[in-house]
Amino acid sequence: xxxxxxxxxxxxxxxxxxxxxxxxxxxxxxxxxxxxxxxxxxxxxxxxxxxxxxxxxxxxxxxxxxxxxxxxxxxxxxxxxxxxxxxxxxxxxxxxxxxxxxxxxxxxxxxxxxxxxxxxxxxxxxxxxxxxxxxxxxxxxxxxxxx
Numbered sequence: 001x002x003x004x005x006x007x008x009x010x011x012x013x014x015x016x017x018x019x020x021x022x023x024x025x026x027x028x029x030x031x032x033x034x035x036x037x038x039x040x041x042x043x044x045x046x047x048x049x050x051x052x053x054x055x056x057x058x059x060x061x062x063x064x065x066x067x068x069x070x071x072x073x074x075x076x077x078x079x080x081x082x083x084x085x086x087x088x089x090x091x092x093x094x095x096x097x098x099x100x101x102x103x104x105x106x107x108x109x110x111x112x113x114x115x116x117x118x119x120x121x122x123x124x125x126x127x128x129x130x131x132x133x134x135x136x137x138x139x140x141x142x143x144x145x146x147x
Contacts, residue, residue, distance in 0.1 A: 002057035004094050006064055009051035014040045016053075016060060025084045029119065054082065054095050061086035064095060066103060066111075076103075077112040087121075093128035100130065100145040111145040 017040045020026050027034050044051050054062035068076030100111040115122040131143035
């Protein structure tokens with residue numbers, strides 16, 4: 001595993017994000033949603049969501065977003081994915097932990113994730129990042145950073 005970083009997603013990332021979401025091995029984790037370039041542009045402009053490109057040695061390998069609730073105290077969650085060739089190497093846990101720690105340092109009260117119950121790989125990755133299960137229902141596992 002190389003140097004892991006994340007940077008704000010920008011307009012020049014729209015074609016890449018559109019292609020990634022079109023891949024069935026990505027979209028299946030996003031309710032099989034795919035997006036046009038215009039829809040991706042609109043998603044990048046959402047007020048209560050910060051979009052990030054995950055990079056390994058400067059090469060884009062995934063997407064991470066932090067979103068927050070509108071009312072105080074500041075709190076919210078993370079969502080993300082890696083392209084199939086980047087999975088299984090600990091990339092997302094490392095980057096997600098770094099971002100969650102940054103958000104807490106910036107004054108967030110807590111950071112959550114909510115992987116699907118059937119996505120055991122994601123649940124293990126979020127656990128490696130420092131997220132702890134808080135609850136689960138028939139669809140998702142709610143996890144909070146640090147417990």
